[in-house]
Amino acid sequence: MLTVFIKCFERSTLLFILLLLLVPGPALSVEDLSHYDFLWANRDKNANTETALSQLKRVTEQRPTDAVAHWNLARFYYWAASEEKTSSSAASLAKKGWDAAEVAKRLEPWSIEGWYWATANIGMYAEAAGTFVTVSEDLSTHYKNNAEKAIELSPLYDAGGPYRSLGIYYTKLPWPLQDLEKAKELIGRSLEEDSERALSLYYYADIQFKMGDTEGAQKTLNSIIELDPEKGNAPEIRRYQPLAKQRLRSIQ
8 A cells, every 4th residue: 555655646746747847937027027128228238238148048948938038038139149240140149039039929929029029130140141141041031021020010119110120121122122212211100200219310311322312311310429328229329329420421
């Protein structure tokens, strides 16, 4: 009788352990989200991006079904890739960001974040990896499909980010596929949501210049230079202000 009891106990214990392993951990709490939003708002300071990546890689391993953790990982990979000076390293980081965003999409296909950060990382991956990879992996199609889905789900996310993403797509296409009118319209929509978004303004100025409106481009670039980082997307403003100054000098 004792032997039978011990065997039953062992089987019950094993079953309980297996159930614990199969049940996913809780999703990111409000406190967790606030923590990562703070790191994102200060992502260009104090190695905050590296800290977030290290933490989120552990979180996604522990909570593989947490879509929010995966898209947070994707957005920090995007920023890390955009800061990387070496093309191969930037491509590697962006590809990891794309992979993380794809997980978020599979887990919550109705949520904007996975689609949006997939778009951002695909664009960065294509830029860093070069023409051969872009063509061979059909990155343009992946980018456009994700951007269009993001617009369908929530076009005003991240200050009209989906509109901006698709607008950038039309500026990057080679002739005769490039459509500057369409790009201007789309990025203009994003500026209607936030007229002081540095990224939108920078690409809008680029379109103005390509369309022959040098005066308009100069005015737009100057508006970036005049932005107060403390009153907007500070890391982005700090990045694009020197780029705007450099571009302004080149077109004067």
